Structures are given as C-alpha cells and as structure tokens.
Amino acid sequence: MYPWLSTTFSQLAQRKQDNKLHHALLLLGPQGIGKADFAKQFAGLLLCNKSVTGQRCGVCHACLLQDAGNHPDFHEVVSDKQIGVDQIREAIKKLSGSAQLSGAKVLIIYAAHTMTESSANALLKTLEEPTANTYLLLLTHKAERLLPTIISRCERFIMPIPDITQTQAWLNTQWDKPVDAEFVSLYASSPLTLLDELQQEQKINYEVFKTGLQDLLHQRVNPSQLAADWQEQVEKILKWLQFWLHLQVKSRPDLPNSLWQLHQHAIQAVKRVRNPGVNKVLVLNQLLTDIAQLKSVKK
Known part of the structure; x- marks a missing residue:
C-alpha cells in the first residue's frame, strides 16, 4: 500500500x-x-x-x-x-x-x-x-x-494527498535517475502521475519545456514556432505554463501585477482547451506571445 x-x-x-x-x-x-x-x-x-x-x-x-x-x-x-x-x-x-x-x-x-x-x-x-x-x-x-x-x-x-516529502521519498524507491526538483513539485500531489510522466518516452519532457521557455524569453525562438513544436501536447504544456507562472509569482514578489494577470490567463487557457472546437494551438500561441513580453523574468 x-x-x-x-x-x-x-x-x-x-x-x-x-x-x-x-x-x-x-x-x-x-x-x-x-x-x-x-x-x-x-x-x-x-x-x-x-x-x-x-x-x-x-x-x-x-x-x-x-x-x-x-x-x-x-x-x-x-x-x-x-x-x-x-x-x-x-x-x-x-x-x-x-x-x-x-x-x-x-x-x-x-x-x-x-x-x-x-x-x-x-x-x-x-x-x-x-x-x-x-x-x-x-x-x-x-x-x-x-x-x-x-x-x-x-x-x-x-483520500489523503501526499506532501512533497512523501512523494520524493516514494519516488526514490521507484526511480533511480535524478529528477528536477521543480518537476517533482509540479506533480507532488499526484505521485503516480509523476512516475508515469518519467517512464514515458516523449518528445517533449519538462527539461525541453524549460529550455524552450528560456529560448522564448531571450528571443531565440518565436511564440508561433514554439506553439507549433508543442502542439501535440498542448493541454500538458498549458498546465506546465500555469505552474511555471505560479512559481514566478510566488518567488518574485517584486514583479509587476501583469505577471499575476498572466497567471490567471493561463488558468483560463487550461479550461478553454477542454471545450470541443477550440483551436488549442491558437490558445497556446497567445499565451506564449504574452510570456515572451515578460522581460522582468529573463534570468
């Protein structure tokens, strides 16, 4: 158990x-x-x-x-x-x-x-x-x-939800490779989902996602190109973007209110793509376009 x-x-x-x-x-x-x-x-x-x-x-x-x-x-x-x-x-x-x-x-x-x-x-x-x-x-x-x-x-x-310490301890018994602490935090309350994500061989993992974000913030890639690259996993990417923006808001209280508003937009985007007929890539592209303008988090 x-x-x-x-x-x-x-x-x-x-x-x-x-x-x-x-x-x-x-x-x-x-x-x-x-x-x-x-x-x-x-x-x-x-x-x-x-x-x-x-x-x-x-x-x-x-x-x-x-x-x-x-x-x-x-x-x-x-x-x-x-x-x-x-x-x-x-x-x-x-x-x-x-x-x-x-x-x-x-x-x-x-x-x-x-x-x-x-x-x-x-x-x-x-x-x-x-x-x-x-x-x-x-x-x-x-x-x-x-x-x-x-x-x-x-x-x-x-049913009880594990905290990050419990999740990390359990993950150490199931996975013998290093895992990004941020990624563990993302799925801390769903450890089985976390393990499933790690076990899947997929084109876009969290490290690829973070690298893509940095390239976007430093104008090494444009939003539409990134949206096209990530279109096969739009819903997952939007959830990851929501989490990333949450971390920015939490760790950088000096950042402008526009960042908080963008975090709220990400939450709405996650909900929007669940509706049939919605152009998911367009929703992702718009959010990435807004993120590309966040000069204050380019670090």
Whole structure:
C-alpha cells in the first residue's frame, strides 16, 4: 500500500474487522494518488477467507482466485468515456443472490462520475438495499458530477494527498535517475502521475519545456514556432505554463501585477482547451506571445 494511504487502509480494515463497515464507500481524491490500487487491495481484504491483522492472507482459495483475476464474486465497472445503464444493470445482476464462494461480494466502479443519469439511478436501489455481505466501492476525482442521491447513500472518504516529502521519498524507491526538483513539485500531489510522466518516452519532457521557455524569453525562438513544436501536447504544456507562472509569482514578489494577470490567463487557457472546437494551438500561441513580453523574468 502507498505510504500516504496506509493509515486510511488500516482504519477501514479495522472497521471491517469490527463489523462496522458501511456497504457503500465513496473514495474521493485527485488522479494519481492510487485510489484504484487502494480499492483493489481493499476488495482483496473483503474477499479473503482468512484475513488477519487487517491484511489478506494471500494463500486462501479466495486470495488465489483474486490474484489470478477470476474471483467469481469480484466485479468491476470501467469505461473510457461514460458508464452506461447496461453496464450498471449487468453489474447489479452479478451481485444478486448469494456469493459463489459463500463470502463477500465486491463491486468497484471506477470514475463513478462518468455514470449517466440513467445508470446512476439504476444503481440507487442496490445502494439502498444491497444483498447480504455486498460491498460497493465508488471512485471519483470529480465528486461534483455525481448525483446527490448517489453521494447521500455512500460513506465518503477523502483520500489523503501526499506532501512533497512523501512523494520524493516514494519516488526514490521507484526511480533511480535524478529528477528536477521543480518537476517533482509540479506533480507532488499526484505521485503516480509523476512516475508515469518519467517512464514515458516523449518528445517533449519538462527539461525541453524549460529550455524552450528560456529560448522564448531571450528571443531565440518565436511564440508561433514554439506553439507549433508543442502542439501535440498542448493541454500538458498549458498546465506546465500555469505552474511555471505560479512559481514566478510566488518567488518574485517584486514583479509587476501583469505577471499575476498572466497567471490567471493561463488558468483560463487550461479550461478553454477542454471545450470541443477550440483551436488549442491558437490558445497556446497567445499565451506564449504574452510570456515572451515578460522581460522582468529573463534570468
């Protein structure tokens, strides 16, 4: 279990042991903190026939089936875009009746906020009146998109977010190469995202981004050229620009108010490119053009 989630896991495990665990848990937290791994491990604990000291035994029939990926009482709902009503109905059907192994039944719904209104409504009865020894784990990083009726029928758990020290310590166990401290700070609250970024072989990494910014500020490259070079990762670049501007505002209180205003523009740009039909490269080019005029940060 990830260090920043271990206390929450132990608390839930103790409640399970004391028979005080709610049948529907809503796990809230940003992407990249390990909610999915947490849910799968906790599901394993719920399904284990011989769990001790808040941990699955790993050797019983249920654990072996879970490790093999074919436990008959473990179910998941996953969707790239939307969770439709047919998916929920099929999952509910699997939960009906007695457990095939005479133990618990567990359903994990990933990205629960992507349920349509129909699929959410189809889930309500099961949330209100689950069959015996049935547990539902709903995961989301956008709780505001869930129906209030769904939220009200679950016990909510806000998953802990690691601080930069925890993230750096964990990263040291996963990655054996030097990492820019600024880059670690950027993804400090999403360590799994940080590791994924480091593991990806991509044309534009954070070092390339920082070099490009310096070239822009010293007029060694023009905004349109840089926007064209970075167009394949516009959304990521805009987030990085937002972070970079935040660092400038934070570390240089002597800089003009225009820098703060530009930081606000970057925040809006990140939101704008999520809308369909928006010319993302044009949005990036405009922000880079404004940054190129920041003579006071050319250092």
